[in-house]
Amino acid sequence: MSRRRRKLQNALVAYSFIAPNFIGFAVFTLGPILFAFALAFMHWDGSNAITFAGLDNFWRLFEDKAFIAAFWNTIIYTVVSVPATLVCALGLAILLNQKIFGRDFFRTAMFFPYVASLVAVAVVWNMIFNPEMGPVNMILYTLGLDPKDMPGWAADRHWAMVTVILFGIWKSMGYYMVIYLAGLQGINSELYEAADLDGANSWQKFIYVTVPQLAPTTFFVTVMLTIQSFKVFDQVYMITQGGPGTSTLVLVYHIYNEAFISWDLGYSSMIALVLFFLVLAVTVIQFRRQRED
Amino acid sequence: MGIAGRRIAVKTVAVYATAIIITAVMLMPFAWMLSASLKLSRDVFVFPVEWIPSEPQWQNYVDIWTKIPLALFIYNTSKLTIIVTLLQLLTSSFAAYAFAKLDFPYKNTLFLGYIATIAMPWQVYMVPQFLLMREFGLNNTHLALICLQAFTAFGVFLMRQFYMSIPTELCEAARIDGMNEYQIWARIMLPLSKPALSTLTIFTFVTTWNDFLGPMIYLTKTELKTIQIGLRMFIAQYSAEYGLIMAASVVALIPVLIVFLSLQRFFVEGVASSGIKG
Numbered sequence: 160m161s162r163r164r165r166k167l168q169n170a171l172v173a174y175s176f177i178a179p180n181f182i183g184f185a186v187f188t189l190g191p192i193l194f195a196f197a198l199a200f201m202h203w204d205g206s207n208a209i210t211f212a213g214l215d216n217f218w219r220l221f222e223d224k225a226f227i228a229a230f231w232n233t234i235i236y237t238v239v240s241v242p243a244t245l246v247c248a249l250g251l252a253i254l255l256n257q258k259i260f261g262r263d264f265f266r267t268a269m270f271f272p273y274v275a276s277l278v279a280v281a282v283v284w285n286m287i288f289n290p291e292m293g294p295v296n297m298i299l300y301t302l303g304l305d306p307k308d309m310p311g312w313a314a315d316r317h318w319a320m321v322t323v324i325l326f327g328i329w330k331s332m333g334y335y336m337v338i339y340l341a342g343l344q345g346i347n348s349e350l351y352e353a354a355d356l357d358g359a360n361s362w363q364k365f366i367y368v369t370v371p372q373l374a375p376t377t378f379f380v381t382v383m384l385t386i387q388s389f390k391v392f393d394q395v396y397m398i399t400q401g402g403p404g405t406s407t408l409v410l411v412y413h414i415y416n417e418a419f420i421s422w423d424l425g426y427s428s429m430i431a432l433v434l435f436f437l438v439l440a441v442t443v444i445q446f447r448r449q450r451e452d
Numbered sequence: 453m454g455i456a457g458r459r460i461a462v463k464t465v466a467v468y469a470t471a472i473i474i475t476a477v478m479l480m481p482f483a484w485m486l487s488a489s490l491k492l493s494r495d496v497f498v499f500p501v502e503w504i505p506s507e508p509q510w511q512n513y514v515d516i517w518t519k520i521p522l523a524l525f526i527y528n529t530s531k532l533t534i535i536v537t538l539l540q541l542l543t544s545s546f547a548a549y550a551f552a553k554l555d556f557p558y559k560n561t562l563f564l565g566y567i568a569t570i571a572m573p574w575q576v577y578m579v580p581q582f583l584l585m586r587e588f589g590l591n592n593t594h595l596a597l598i599c600l601q602a603f604t605a606f607g608v609f610l611m612r613q614f615y616m617s618i619p620t621e622l623c624e625a626a627r628i629d630g631m632n633e634y635q636i637w638a639r640i641m642l643p644l645s646k647p648a649l650s651t652l653t654i655f656t657f658v659t660t661w662n663d664f665l666g667p668m669i670y671l672t673k674t675e676l677k678t679i680q681i682g683l684r685m686f687i688a689q690y691s692a693e694y695g696l697i698m699a700a701s702v703v704a705l706i707p708v709l710i711v712f713l714s715l716q717r718f719f720v721e722g723v724a725s726s727g728i729k730g
Contacts, residue, residue, distance in 0.1 A: 170557055172633050176550035180543035181562065183603030187581060188569055194580035205583065254471055259464075267716060268475045271482070274658045274712045278683045279701030283481045286488070286694065292497035294484075329478070382571075390573035393664045397684075411575045418579040419669060431576045442571050 195435075198428040205422050216429035226430060228405035229413040232320065233437075236409060237388035240324045244384055245377070247332040252339030253369070266340070270333035277330070281397035284326050288312040316406040319399045323407055326394050331387065335380050342376030343369070378449050385441045389434060410434050485705075489513070489698035496694040512699040519690065522700060524675065525682035530707070532594055532678065533660040536601045540656045541649055544607030549637045551608070552615035553623050563612075566605040574600075575665075582669055596670045601660055607652055614648035615641060650718030657711050679704045 199216060203209045220226050255266050272280065287293050290311045299309060310318040350372065354364045370377075392411035395401060401408040410430060417427035483503060488496045490508040516522055550556070551563050581600060582591075590596035618641065626636045642649075667678045677685065683704055687697055 169554070173550045173554040173556035173559075176554070176633070176637070177547045177562065180547035180603050180608060181565075183543065183599065184566070184605065184608075187584070187599050187603060188577070188605070189565060191577040191581035191584055192569065192572065194584065195577045198580055251474065254467065254474075257467060259467055259471065265471050265475055267713070268479055270716070271709075271712070272478060274654075274662075274708050275482070276662050276680060276683070276701070276704045276708065277664060278662075278680045278687070279485065279704050280481055282687055282697060282701060283485045283488075286496070287481060287484060289497070292499075294497075294499060294501055297499040329481075333478070386571055386573065390575050392575065396664075411573075414575060414579065415665070418582075424579055424583070427579050431579065434573060435576045438571060438573060438576075 195428050195431055198425055199432045201425040201428075203424045205424055212425055216426045219426060220429065220433065225405055225408060225416075226413055229408045229410050229430075230433070232406070232408055233389060233391070233410045235320065236324060236327075236391055237385060240327050240388055241381065241384045243324070244328050244332050244335060245380055247328060248335035248380065249339050249373075249377075251332065251336040252343055253365075255336070256340055256343045266337070269336055272330045273334040275330075277393050278397060280330065281326065281394060284322075285313060285398060288322055290314055313399045314403065316403045319403060319407045323391075323395055323398055326398060327388075327391065330394070331384075335384065338380055339373070339376055342373045346372045375449070378445060382442060382445045385445075386438050389437050389441075410437075482705075485698050485701055488694055489702050491695050493692060493694045493696070496698075509695055512695045513703075516696055516700045516703065519693075519696060520682060520686045520700070521674070522679075522682065522703065525677055525679045526703075526707075528594070528676060529661060529678040529680070532597055533657055535598050536660045537653055537656045539598065539602035540604065540607050541652060543603060544652065545611045545642065545645065545649065546637065547608050548611030548615050549633075549641055551612045552618075553620060553636075553641075554633065566608050570605040570609055578665070578669065585670070590670075592671060592673055592676060594671075594676065597663075597666055600666060601656075601663070607656070610652055610655075611645065611648055614645050618644055647718050650715050654712065654715050654718075658708060661708055 200212055200214070201209050202212045202215070251269055255262055255269070259265075288295050290296055290309065293312075295312075296309050300306065310321075312318050312322045346369065350368045351364060354368050359367065390411055391409055392415065395407050395409055395412055399407040401412045410433065414427050414430045414434070417423045417430060421427075484501070487501070487503050487505060489512055490505045490510070491502075492509055495502070495505070551559065585591060585596045585599070590599070622640055623636050626640055631639070662680060663678070664680045664684070667681045668684075671677050671681065674685075683697075683700055686700055690696060
């Protein structure tokens, strides 16, 4: 009897530890997630009565040109920026893993864009890449590029996505560099010594020791980066507002527009579901692949 | 020996040159921001760039405080950030202690609730969350933003991972000494978890301070706005006042810079321990 009471008491103590966080988490995260799944199959403008929509919102996705553009733009953004950021981050990590003077300064400098206010740096980005007056195009001009061929960056439908992607790489690669640095420090130095004895050169050591040893880190970085790319919004809103036309419209931007501009809450939740399944698919595929390795 | 030595010297020079060039590119936007913040708007785009203005316009840093309620925006953001960070640290480490060191019914089920949502982008449920907050009458309040940022799966997960690495024998010894669970958490776990707490502090501070979409959805009244949407409003209103916009941007960056520089040592450690083994 007293043992049972003791057990109950222990459980209550444990729940008292969890409750403050879990209640907030359940109300403000779990609840809305369940609500999101239900809302995707409803029609609602936020003030009149909710009506059941069945699969209406789902079929609408295929006819909505803006959604199709947003979907492909998100994919393009991800397919380009994930490998590019990963390679830059790994390169930086290897560079700054060496014992050089001022290493901490270099690392901090690389990392700083990640923590800097996005609104502030995005406006600088737009100034630097200003098509008429910005220093980037000025440099291209002094290098002899014809003004007619000059990229219009954020204002040019062919270059707008490039501008957003470059910004994303610049802003986030320092963070992933830190993760790679941790991974590099976890590699057993005996492996490199053994490779030295076998007469391996630097490139061979990189391919046969560093890359395989970093596989778990690369896995983690890829998943994180992919999810980050799928939910990109702020930088697009700041740099191109999704334009010109729909050339940089991304999924979250479309969710935002449908919800808070058009007040089509059911449809916006359906787009959110698409985002959810994209993230889920990537996570599942990656975990499978890691298990195989 | 000589050739090998020269080779090493060439390599060293190459490493330094690369590091310096990349750093310069990475920091260039900040240099531009700082330099432009001390210029007249019409001089901002003069090319070649005059990195150190010959006549620095310190007046820009005076004018920004009257053109927009910048001080109020900073106050609002600081208030939100501090409350969210404290709540996050407190409730996450509290919950994480139970998940890491205590046994109780439904432990795994509850933890699965956190794990299942850790990869879920906030953008998936931001709309229903907004509707819920509106139902609670929290639209246009700071409380809404506190509620949505203070209780995250990430915080609990990060702290739990760290607590798992602390030997359970420590807790058992403390129990034998007569400490209760709350005392163990406060006197043993908390002091030992400084690296994890610092990591969580930086993450939460930076995310909350820089958050844009959340405040944009919830706060439409000027007197409630945070520095990010305030800055955005400023940019929209005075789009050609480059000098002033840059000065306000510099001001918005400073708090993050201070927190980051003072905690960054812990941060690298924290990312290393939470990110990889997680």
